[in-house]
Amino acid sequence: MKFEMILKDTVSCGESTMSCVDNILACEAYCAQTAIYREYLRQNQEKAELYKQTFRSINDKIYSQAMNLLDTAIDIANVELAESAMATINAMHSAYPKFYKAYYKQLFGR
Amino acid sequence: MSENEIIDVEYSETDNNSESKDIVVNADPMSAAVNGFFGAVNHITDAVKEYNICHEQEETKRAEIRAKLKLGMAEIHAKKEIVLKQLENKHEIDMLQAKTYCELTTKAVDSAIDAVNAAVENAKHTNDFKQVIELLQMSNDLTNTRCQFLLEYMDRTSQNSELILPESKKPSGYLT
Numbered sequence A: 001m002k003f004e005m006i007l008k009d010t011v012s013c014g015e016s017t018m019s020c021v022d023n024i025l026a027c028e029a030y031c032a033q034t035a036i037y038r039e040y041l042r043q044n045q046e047k048a049e050l051y052k053q054t055f056r057s058i059n060d061k062i063y064s065q066a067m068n069l070l071d072t073a074i075d076i077a078n079v080e081l082a083e084s085a086m087a088t089i090n091a092m093h094s095a096y097p098k099f100y101k102a103y104y105k106q107l108f109g110r
Numbered sequence B: 001m002s003e004n005e006i007i008d009v010e011y012s013e014t015d016n017n018s019e020s021k022d023i024v025v026n027a028d029p030m031s032a033a034v035n036g037f038f039g040a041v042n043h044i045t046d047a048v049k050e051y052n053i054c055h056e057q058e059e060t061k062r063a064e065i066r067a068k069l070k071l072g073m074a075e076i077h078a079k080k081e082i083v084l085k086q087l088e089n090k091h092e093i094d095m096l097q098a099k100t101y102c103e104l105t106t107k108a109v110d111s112a113i114d115a116v117n118a119a120v121e122n123a124k125h126t127n128d129f130k131q132v133i134e135l136l137q138m139s140n141d142l143t144n145t146r147c148q149f150l151l152e153y154m155d156r157t158s159q160n161s162e163l164i165l166p167e168s169k170k171p172s173g174y175l176t
Helices: A004-076 A079-108 B029-126 B130-160
Strands: none
Touching: A004 A079, A004 B029, A004 B130, A079 B130, B029 B130
16 A cells, blocks of 8 residues: 555554543543632632631620620629639630631631 | 486476566557556556545544544533532532521520620629629530530531542643
């Protein structure tokens, strides 16, 4: 056959192009997975922000109440009331590390 | 035949690779010219036929490559859209649940805080803060319980919302 060499070259070029196409599809699949993961992280961030806002608003209210009670306890010289107010503030402080651990787990998934 | 009588035979090796050659009989110049002309036409026809075979095979291969690329891209985009839609739907439901839970927690804590504040106002008149201390203790317990529930809820939702993507081929040149 006169064009046998051309046919062989055509076949090898076709195989090379097919492998390039496989590579293009692999890149496209990788980009699609990246886009999905980015959306997943954005959603996690939204949920984590909601929890953080709720936690902070609760703690702000408890803290302001505890400070008012502390002021009142100091004014009337009531030790028990002052100790209760301090216990409230300490309990609130001890909740922060546990909350932020759960917050970062929600944010990053680990 | 006696042993002394040897038959002398000419022996020559035949060439198996020899191509069959056309035997041209030169009848006259005109016939030879016409024969040559038609021979050339046959050669050209064969060459054109073989070229067309190569061309068609190449076109078919190109079409196959184009189709594979188009199909692969469409499949990937369709799967991506489906997964994104599922994520969006799940996220809507999760956010609704989370907002409801947070609102309930905030309401419970607000009511506890209001109760303590009312008791403090009352105690300022009566100068008896024992009830305030008891209510404050109960409010602390309630807030701690609610915060604990919130943390457990966050843990559970973060576990349930793990994203598992199918393994795919890594593109060439991908650095790990």
